[in-house]
Amino acid sequence: METQLKALARLDQKLASIIYAMSLISFDSLTSAPKNSLEGRASALEGLSTFYYETLINEETKVLLDRLKYQLDELDAANGALVQILIDEYEMIGHIPAAEYATFEALKARSSVAWEEAKEKNDFSIFAPKLDQVIRTVKKFVAYRNKSVHPYEVLIDDYEKGLTIEKADAFFDNLRKEIVPVVKAISESPTVINQDFIKKSFPVEKQKQFSEYIMEQIGFRMDSGILAESVHPFTMNLFRDDVRITTRYMEHDMISTIASTIHETGHAIYEQNVSKDYGHSIIATGTSMGIHESQSRLYENKYGRSYPFWDMYYG
Ligand SMILES: [Zn+2]
Known part of the structure; x- marks a missing residue:
């Protein structure tokens, strides 16, 4: 059992490292990478996802997971969860041919850039063919799982x-x-509610300062994360001590910016509160998308859109 647990920990560390690298590349691409970096990035992501696939999908891992599956009762909760996640992941991607799995990662990188451009130019036709390819591929992948x-x-x-x-x-x-x-x-x-007071011009620089101020006020650990800018706000959790969020500044729609910042801060605080006990394991993250969204919405809607909140911060 001890040998198997060591092998499990090694596998976990390898997979977590690859996910870490891919996440950083994605964060960079959505916040600051130059326009011409796309092909290099798509190629790197394709290479890394091949590495991920080969690390997980092989005879050795299969044997390991098969053995541990029958000893779940003897494992502690963390290792039990890890085994279950890996079994699910194995089932999810194991039937997909390795090359197709990796190509999909490059396709997603290209789609993301097309989506950004389409959003900027308000022209869906730029994104439509890529979206079509993504949907076709996902359907094909599901079919492989039979x-x-x-x-x-x-x-x-x-x-x-x-x-x-x-x-x-x-x-x-x-x-x-x-x-x-x-x-x-x-x-x-x-x-008719007069909203003129929130549609005034609010300098982006001031909004940045206010966003960071609010993040800290509601509980974000500023030394364990950053606030950046992107076309659409999102949260990228590397691990509990490095949770990155983005927001989008709109000079004449300050409420939209602040709501986005508070929303992403809600996601981030959830990640910053993951137990230290899970270290840098792939289990050291939110439990599901639904639970994640419940946390962001709690902060955005229950706090950020409440009278007491603005009574406190309006000035
Ligand atoms: Zn969200």
Whole structure:
């Protein structure tokens, strides 16, 4: 068992290192990489994802995971979770031919650049062919897994363990019942709220200062992360002591900037609070996309859009 746990730890470190490198490349590409870096980056990502694939998908790992699978009861919670995640990951990508898996990573890098350009020029036709390729590839990958259910059923479970189309439909039906009448009542109301005061010009430099101030105020550890700028705000967690967020500054829409900053800070604080005990393992991150979004929304909507919050910070 001890030998197997050592092998598991080695595998974990290798995979976490590759993910770390790929994440940094992605963060760089979305924040500061020069325009002409695309092909070099796509090639590097293709190489790294080949390395990731070969590190995980091989006979040695398969034997290791097969053995540990039957000893889950004897493992501590962290190792148990790690084994389960690796088994799921193995199942997810093991049926995909290595070359196709790696090419997909390069395709995503190219798509991301096309999307940025399309967004900037407000022209979907720039992004559409790439998006089409991405969707075709994902469908093909799902087909390789040979599941007898609808492809979306497979994908929804990849992103949110245990969620099904049926459960998601019931959830959204419920939301629709409550939300649609509220939106209707607001849009049909004769009351017009004067929003001029938030549409004034707010210098970007001041917004930057205010964003950093608010991040620190609500609990972001400033020495364990950074705030950068991107076309669309996002959070990139490398590990608990390096969680990077981005925001987007709009001179005449300060509320949008601040809401984005608070939202991403919510994601980041969740990551900064991952237990130190998990070290730099691949398990040292948020548990699912749904839980992650609950944290960002808690900060953005419950705190950032509340009266007490602005009573405190408006001045
Ligand atoms: Zn979010």
